[in-house]
Amino acid sequence: MKTVKMIALLLVASTFALFAQKSEITPYDAVVKWTGNKIGGSHNGEIKVKNGSLELKEGNIVKGYVVIDMKSITDSDLKNEAYNKKLVDHLISDDFFGVEKFPTATFTITKAGKFINGKASVSGKLTIKGKTEPVSFEVSKLNNVYSTQLKVDRSKFDVRYGSNSFFDNLGDKAIDNIFILDIQVTAK
DSSP states (O other), rough: OOOHHHHHHHHHHHHHHOEEEEEOOGGGGEEEEEEETTTEEEEEEEEEEEEEEEEETTTTEEEEEEEEEEEGGGEEEEEEEEHHHHHHHHHHHHTOOOTTTOOEEEEEEEEEEEOBBEEEEEEEEEEEETTEEEEEEEEEEETEEEEOOOEEEEGGGTOOOOOOTTTTTOGGGOOEEEEEEEEEOOOO
C-alpha cells in the first residue's frame, strides 16, 4: 500500500512538471533601467513595471507579457532638481512618450527558445505610443532571475523629438534613435 501511495505521489508531481507554471510579475519583482544617448552625453533612469506574468515549462519561457507604467519614468543622472524635473516632464510630454494619452507600454512574448547555457532567444511585440513592432533579443537566466538588454529604435514608435529620422539640421542637438532598456525580472 505504501508503494502505491508513493507511485501516485510521484505521478502527481511529474504531471505538474509537464504543465506550464505561471509567475506573476509585480513592480517589486522587476527593475527596468533606461539609457538615452545624445551627442556629447547621455541620460539614464528607471521605469516601473505595472504588472505582467511569465509562464514557464520545464524551466523555459513559453509565454508572457509585461506592462510598463510610463508615468513612473525617472531620471537618475541629473542631480539638480530643476533640471531633473524639466527632463522628466519633457520625456512624459508629447515630444517623447505622450504619457497622458499612452500611460503604459507593453511587451508580449510570441516565441521563446530553450535555455542553453543560461541563455535563450525571445521574440515578441513591443507597443509604445499605440504603435506595435516586433522585437527579438537574448535573455539570460540565473536561478529564477531573467535579465536582458533591449535596444529600442524610438523612431519606429513615433518618438520624434531630436531624431535625425524626422528632422534635418539638428547638428549637435540630435538624440540617438536607439535607447537601451536593461531589464531584470524575478519569477516566483
